[in-house]
Amino acid sequence: MDKIYYQSSAETGIDLIHGYYQQFAFERHYHLDYHIGLITAGEQRFLYRGEHHRIGPEELVIMPPDELHDGYAPHLQGYQVRVFSIDPQWFDSHLNLVNPTTLSFKQLIIRDRTLFYQLIQAHLLMHDDTLSQLAKDCIPYEALSVLVEHYATTKERPAVQLGQQTLTTLREFMLAHLDQPIHLHQLSDICQLSPIQFQRRFKAAMGITPHAWLLRLRLEQAMNLIKAKIPGTDVAQQVGFYDQAHFSKAFKRAYGVSPSQVS
Structure with a gap:
């Protein structure tokens, strides 16, 4: 049974999604934001720029704004995913990038176990009421700056x-x-x-x-x-x-x- 949760975060420009998709399939669509998806169980398949892709546990996918794609579970057990939905302006205003207007990522699918679990931890902590206020304030930058540092086409100054x-x-x-x-x-x-x-x-x-x-x-x-x-x-x-x-x-x-x- 599909279970999908959309959550706002305290960080303006970043929303969170946590879903278990079994029967629901996304038709071809696009987002206005960057969607960074982290597969925690199962497998997702999707069509992007005329090619079929598959992504499984401990892998993350970066879907840029305005790019048509679909998404579905190829197996009966479905898949579980955590997603950051990030306004492109967030990167421009929160990261001191060398060329902010040309931000893009080198890979569609990233297999980096350390980064994967850093982002999973950030996703969980961004709505953890037991954290100190300062920790809550710092989490988004700490997690996403690592992603940009290693996998974006531009760097922070x-x-x-x-x-x-x-x-x-x-x-x-x-x-x-x-x-x-x-x-x-x-x-x-x-x-x-x-x-x-x-x-x-x-x-x-x-x-x-x-x-x-x-x-x-x-x-x-x-x-x-x-x-x-x-x-x-x-x-x-x-x-x-x-x-x-x-x-x-x-x-x-x-x-x-x-x-x-x-x-």
Whole structure:
């Protein structure tokens, strides 16, 4: 039985689709957006530019705007797919491309297991309410910039690193607001950069994403509070975890012990 879910995301210009197609077949049609499809089970076949193609598990297909194609399941078990629907303007406004108006991709079907699972993870996380606000803000760029870097015909311009004084200012701001949702635009405003420029320059300087840095600051402060004998439930709230279970899981992943095991 076909099951198809269309979801808006918090990121303007990106919508999400999750479907299990068994009987439904797409007639010849086109999209105004880029459709990036990730097959998680089964097989899909489609006709594109006069040629028949097949795509299976751990493969992704990039369907450009305005290109006629169809799509169907050749076998009774059908296929499962996760799709990013991306407005072409998103790439122009969110990636600092060398030639943004000539963006295209080198391959229709990509077999890259690492990238596949990075994009699957991003698709899942873009509607995960347990994530920090900063993580939600950063996910779309992190996932899609990798796709563009490796498989687009144009590249992003080299990123300039943030200076040490700027990084110190950012750290002080984060430490002062650990118990609050921190938005990407707040950090980029401090640096007088666009959110995308900020993400690229931050990672060039630190080697990790802004939300990974924030998570570590939260956990380091949590360790200090636990050593000071503050109850674990209070610690979780003070460092911005509003769910004790997620705090304990993150803490153990970072330190190898649960908060209750720290003496």
